[in-house]
Amino acid sequence: MSRAEDALIAVRDVTKVYAMEGASVHALRGITLDIDRGEFVAVVGPSGSGKSTFMHILGCLDRPTGGRYLLGGRDVSDLSDDELSAIRNRQIGFVFQGFNLLPRTSAVENVELPLLYAHRSRISPAERRRRAMVALAAVGLEDRAAHHPSQLSGGQQQRVAIARALLNDPAILFADEPTGNLDSRTSIEVMEIFQRLKADRGITIVLITHEPQVAEYGSRIIRFKDGRVVSDRPNASRRAAADELAAVALEPEDAGA
Amino acid sequence: MPVRSSFAIAVRALRRNRLQTSLTIVGMTIGVAAVLAMIAIGTGAEAAITDQIRAAGMNLIVVSAGNYKMKSTDDFGGGAVEPSAALRLLSFLEPVLLAHPEDDPMEKHDHPTARQRLGDSEAGLGSAATLTAADADAIRGIRGVQYVAEGLHQNVHVVAGEKRWFTRLHGTDLQLPLIRRAWTFSRGRFFNSGEQSRAEQVVVLGSVAAERLFGDANPVGRDASLWRQRFRVVGVVTTASWIVAPAPGDDQFDAVYIPFSTMHRLLNLAKLNDITITAASTGEVSRIMSDVTLLLRARHHIGEDKPDDFTVTTQARQALAKGGMRPDVARAVVGNVSGLEKVTLEQLGKTLDRATRTMTALLAGIAAVSLLVGGIGIMNVMLLSVTERTREIGIRRAVGARARDVRSQFVLEAVALSVAGGLIGVVAGLIASRGLSHYLRWSATISPAAVLVSVGVAAAVGIFFGWYPARQAARLDPIQSLRYE
Numbered sequence: 001m002s003r004a005e006d007a008l009i010a011v012r013d014v015t016k017v018y019a020m021e022g023a024s025v026h027a028l029r030g031i032t033l034d035i036d037r038g039e040f041v042a043v044v045g046p047s048g049s050g051k052s053t054f055m056h057i058l059g060c061l062d063r064p065t066g067g068r069y070l071l072g073g074r075d076v077s078d079l080s081d082d083e084l085s086a087i088r089n090r091q092i093g094f095v096f097q098g099f100n101l102l103p104r105t106s107a108v109e110n111v112e113l114p115l116l117y118a119h120r121s122r123i124s125p126a127e128r129r130r131r132a133m134v135a136l137a138a139v140g141l142e143d144r145a146a147h148h149p150s151q152l153s154g155g156q157q158q159r160v161a162i163a164r165a166l167l168n169d170p171a172i173l174f175a176d177e178p179t180g181n182l183d184s185r186t187s188i189e190v191m192e193i194f195q196r197l198k199a200d201r202g203i204t205i206v207l208i209t210h211e212p213q214v215a216e217y218g219s220r221i222i223r224f225k226d227g228r229v230v231s232d233r234p235n236a237s238r239r240a241a242a243d244e245l246a247a248v249a250l251e252p253e254d255a256g257a
Numbered sequence: 258m259p260v261r262s263s264f265a266i267a268v269r270a271l272r273r274n275r276l277q278t279s280l281t282i283v284g285m286t287i288g289v290a291a292v293l294a295m296i297a298i299g300t301g302a303e304a305a306i307t308d309q310i311r312a313a314g315m316n317l318i319v320v321s322a323g324n325y326k327m328k329s330t331d332d333f334g335g336g337a338v339e340p341s342a343a344l345r346l347l348s349f350l351e352p353v354l355l356a357h358p359e360d361d362p363m364e365k366h367d368h369p370t371a372r373q374r375l376g377d378s379e380a381g382l383g384s385a386a387t388l389t390a391a392d393a394d395a396i397r398g399i400r401g402v403q404y405v406a407e408g409l410h411q412n413v414h415v416v417a418g419e420k421r422w423f424t425r426l427h428g429t430d431l432q433l434p435l436i437r438r439a440w441t442f443s444r445g446r447f448f449n450s451g452e453q454s455r456a457e458q459v460v461v462l463g464s465v466a467a468e469r470l471f472g473d474a475n476p477v478g479r480d481a482s483l484w485r486q487r488f489r490v491v492g493v494v495t496t497a498s499w500i501v502a503p504a505p506g507d508d509q510f511d512a513v514y515i516p517f518s519t520m521h522r523l524l525n526l527a528k529l530n531d532i533t534i535t536a537a538s539t540g541e542v543s544r545i546m547s548d549v550t551l552l553l554r555a556r557h558h559i560g561e562d563k564p565d566d567f568t569v570t571t572q573a574r575q576a577l578a579k580g581g582m583r584p585d586v587a588r589a590v591v592g593n594v595s596g597l598e599k600v601t602l603e604q605l606g607k608t609l610d611r612a613t614r615t616m617t618a619l620l621a622g623i624a625a626v627s628l629l630v631g632g633i634g635i636m637n638v639m640l641l642s643v644t645e646r647t648r649e650i651g652i653r654r655a656v657g658a659r660a661r662d663v664r665s666q667f668v669l670e671a672v673a674l675s676v677a678g679g680l681i682g683v684v685a686g687l688i689a690s691r692g693l694s695h696y697l698r699w700s701a702t703i704s705p706a707a708v709l710v711s712v713g714v715a716a717a718v719g720i721f722f723g724w725y726p727a728r729q730a731a732r733l734d735p736i737q738s739l740r741y742e
Binding site: 056059061062081082085086088089090094096100101102103104105109113114116117118125164168 | 265266269273274648649651652653654655656657658659660661662735736739
């Protein structure tokens with residue numbers, strides 16, 4: 001337990017029970033694990049295994065029914081809704097399967113969104129726009145800033161979502177099936193971005209996926225089943241997305257699809 | 258979160274759904290415009306009534322030839338008058354007094370001079386031959402007298418070309434337009450002092466008579482005949498008042514005016530039916546009335562034990578019965594209020610003001626219903642919007658929006674809708690009331706206060722009807738909303 005204060009994420013015997021029409025559903029049955037700074041953790045498991053519930057608790061979107069959750073040494077299990085919102089805003093970024101961009105809103109405005117809710121720091125609209133452009137440039141989309149989501153491809157939309165997630169310079173990035181709606185080539189592109197973020201900026205990434213081959217990009221793989229962790233191992237043979245991309249680039253354009 | 262950035266978020270969200278936004282705004286616009294137009298018309302009516310009361314003459318004194326005996330009952334037009342519901346308000350006019358001598362113009366007085374008729378159709382007040390132009394000139398010398406107009410009245414046939422019209426003839430003084438403040442000359446002018454002193458055959462037509470005799474053509478400069486004598490038309494007079502459009506039978510506008518001097522010359526008369534006087538100051542009306550009485554008694558050599566051979570009144574009754582008031586209003590006022598002369602016109606004005614204010618409140622109340630409907634429209638759209646944008650709410654919550662940020666966004670969206678609608682409604686209301694006052698010849702005034710109140714009410718409607726949907730939005734569970742399809 002002494003590690004709990006050092007680890008970025010320390011989960012101790014966390015349970016989650018949903019009350020569903022009389023019967024209670026145990027989504028998490030006592031999870032204990034630590035995640036250190038700079039790890040790229042892939043969480044895999046079949047649907048209903050509790051991996052999404054786990055991510056929601058880690059992402060401060062939900063509170064555990066029992067147990068403790070320490071984020072950066074701070075117990076966040078019993079924080080108020082407002083405090084959780086502030087943590088999400090400053091320390092956490094989310095990337096979703098469905099991209100979750102605001103429709104009819106330009107890419108740059110979507111990216112700006114977290115700064116609109118950065119209550120502590122007063123940021124001028126011009127500064128907001130500047131930072132959003134920097135974030136868009138980091139995912140290679142600065143020339144698509146004015147496009148609406150409907151004018152962007154799936155891969156581009158997911159990159160806008162990543163730029164948004166990174167805008168407040170969070171410590172952790174949670175990705176819930178980020179490649180679920182993408183073809184394999186753009187999936188590799190997204191993974192390449194994740195791996196680069198980990199390497200260059202030391203961002204901790206928690207990737208939820210049901211695809212084992214996507215999990216292979218992580219530096220550590222945690223398997224969930226029936227609300228419990230069934231395996232938790234470092235991934236020595238991790239795939240390198242950058243190399244795969246370079247290889248794909250040599251092939252004809254449609255080969256990766 | 259600073260309101261400014263909340264507002265930026267709200268406006269941005271509204272811009273994304275233009276059709277829905279604009280339809281909602283239209284609903285609000287109609288509500289505010291309706292309220293504003295109704296208030297404008299109501300206050301316009303109030304102002305017009307006040308004007309009318311003034312024009313009717315707080316400072317007007319009329320001396321009529323002849324006198325009447327006291328009469329114990331107070332009837333008007335031979336029967337009790339049921340005032341319409343709106344006018345029952347008038348019944349609390351204070352003080353309610355008992356009978357007054359001038360209540361029945363058809364009742365003849367048994368004074369000897371009252372029988373000295375001139376054979377015209379007049380029977381009653383003003384028909385005695387006791388007043389002369391010299392009396393009028395003497396009255397002009399009384400201190401505090403502003404204008405004096407001699408009056409001779411008859412019914413005549415006026416002929417212009419093939420057209421013939423039976424109407425009122427008023428022989429009067431050139432100062433009459435100064436006394437009748439609600440007059441305006443649609444064409445030409447009143448006769449001037451030269452024409453009056455030379456007793457020229459010039460005539461000014463009331464608008465109804467002009468229309469009957471000349472149609473839409475300009476009668477100025479053309480001829481009309483009275484008593485087979487040619488008269489030159491110099492002007493057409495009409496009313497500046499909105500309360501009644503002049504109609505046939507109107508004493509002022511279904512009428513023709515000639516200099517009294519001309520009438521005296523042609524008919525070989527010296528008498529006057531009445532003399533209309535205005536006091537320079539309303540406070541001096543009573544003093545001037547008694548001065549006039551003393552002067553005329555002296556001039557007519559009336560002994561101390563004899564009654565007057567003339568009657569001095571303020572013209573309240575006459576003005577109410579003839580000038581400007583809607584006939585039912587006038588009847589209700591004159592018929593039901595005894596001792597009208599003792600009721601000041603100020604009191605009357607106040608009562609009418611109160612009545613119109615009630616009307617304004619009623620109209621505004623009806624219009625407020627449309628504001629309410631607009632508000633419900635906003636609520637409907639916002640509720641729909643919360644459902645449609647569940648996912649958006651989830652996204653915002655995920656990136657760190659607090660429940661109250663979501664709530665304030667939706668409240669501000671509702672307020673933005675209602676205020677935008679309100680502002681457009683103010684413009685529409687201004688245009689509508691301008692249009693109404695133009696087409697109905699109905700004065701409409703919009704005060705800055707009315708504008709501020711309308712916009713304020715619009716914002717309040719937005720907050721009120723936006724609150725519930727916003728609360729619903731804020732209560733959504735972030736995870737559920739992110740999953741919402």
